[in-house]
Amino acid sequence: MHRPSKTIVSCGNNRLVQVPQAGEPDPRRLIHETRIVPGVNSIEVEVIAGPPRGALKVGSGQEIEYEKFTVFVHLQRP
Numbered sequence: 001m002h003r004p005s006k007t008i009v010s011c012g013n014n015r016l017v018q019v020p021q022a023g024e025p026d027p028r029r030l031i032h033e034t035r036i037v038p039g040v041n042s043i044e045v046e047v048i049a050g051p052p053r054g055a056l057k058v059g060s061g062q063e064i065e066y067e068k069f070t071v072f073v074h075l076q077r078p
């Protein structure tokens with residue numbers, strides 16, 4: 001079953017927009033580009049997923065799942 005979801009990517013305090021894919025785009029592979037600077041950079045990815053379409057309600061209502069992870073990238077000066 002397909003689960004509706006939303007992905008939010010940010011680098012520092014800047015929210016990144018999805019880059020269009022050339023050729024045949026794959027909706028499961030999202031591409032984001034950003035510029036990183038020398039030093040420590042933080043990239044955050046948040047995913048919000050709803051219940052599968054057509055799923056029965058359980059309990060008081062439908063639940064969503066939320067995941068967030070942070071990647072710290074250290075870029076040394078050349």
